[in-house]
């Protein structure tokens with residue numbers, strides 16, 4: 001696939017997003033590289049390594065579980081897509097790529113909307129039931145960890161202004177990966193802190209990210225120390241490291257686990273460990289299949305945890321907590337997991353939030369943790 005290209009200068013990259021209203025499109029901002037990639041107008045679904053080699057970039061996502069029944073997720077995910085137009089901003093330069101005809105993108109100012117909204121009914125009773133089903137599995141030693149989640153329906157008074165939500169997500173979450181995927185009137189978007197897998201040449205990076213404490217203006221440094229030394233959170237985190245490392249060991253013996261530190265976000269601190277590996281043989285997409293879902297999103301042992309989630313969560317996860325990424329023609333790229341996320345459809349916002357449950361987790365505390373995680377989406381409205 002041959003693309004023409006030209007340098008452009010947009011005051012706000014969201015001008016590109018705005019230009020292709022109603023077209024299928026994606027946005028991906030990588031805070032590690034300070035790099036923006038957007039694509040618009042579905043060109044082709046990519047189904048082989050050979051086809052991928054001809055792509056400039058492809059946007060790829062798969063749903064958390066393979067089977068989707070809920071109509072609101074229909075047509076979204078489980079596809080790797082090449083687009084007709086791309087906007088790429090890296091090293092301070094903006095480039096527009098076009099498959100056939102070039103296009104003029106008008107510079108726009110993003111107007112920030114303050115949406116009025118109300119939540120769906122209180123779901124604490126549902127949460128208690130879900131928690132206790134999982135807690136039973138843990139106390140009877142069937143499973144060590146399960147990540148359970150909530151779907152919170154937020155009804156806005158007006159149609160949601162997606163550009164405004166994206167602008168807010170970017171401004172308020174500078175350490176997060178911002179993603180959005182629009183198709184058929186619906187947008188799945190979010191600001192996730194978690195890398196599932198990055199592959200560049202032979203170098204692989206995955207994050208173990210699990211274990212959470214809320215931030216505090218008064219004693220933020222102390223909160224970090226508490227989290228680093230809290231046995232429940234350290235245990236929850238170690239399950240994720242061990243599982244990622246064990247999966248990697250099946251394919252490579254060059255693995256390096258970094259020291260565990262803190263990843264600080266707008267409202268939360270997380271325990272964070274970088275896991276590096278070297279591998280020449282497998283593709284990024286193969287690695288994603290092997291690792292998804294890590295116990296930061298599913299649980300451990302994975303199959304038992306996933307059965308419990310399927311049985312007791314009342315909503316379908318769809319793209320929540322699922323792999324979402326960008327691959328280039330060399331097969332290099334990055335997948336993050338779709339957390340701190342929401343599906344927007346007209347006036348309705350379905351926001352998702354979850355947390356890991358292990359031995360000694362407390363039902364109410366975990367519910368509060370999901371409320372804190374929900375702030376990423378709520379504060380963007």
Ligand SMILES: C=C(O[C@H]1C=CC=C(C(=O)O)[C@@H]1O)C(=O)O
Pocket residue numbers: 147149194209210211212270295296297321339340352353354355356373
């Ligand atoms: C599942 C979510 O967060 C995961 C990522 C970081 C910390 C987590 C935790 O401490 O429970 C979760 O494993 C979510 O935000 O919906």
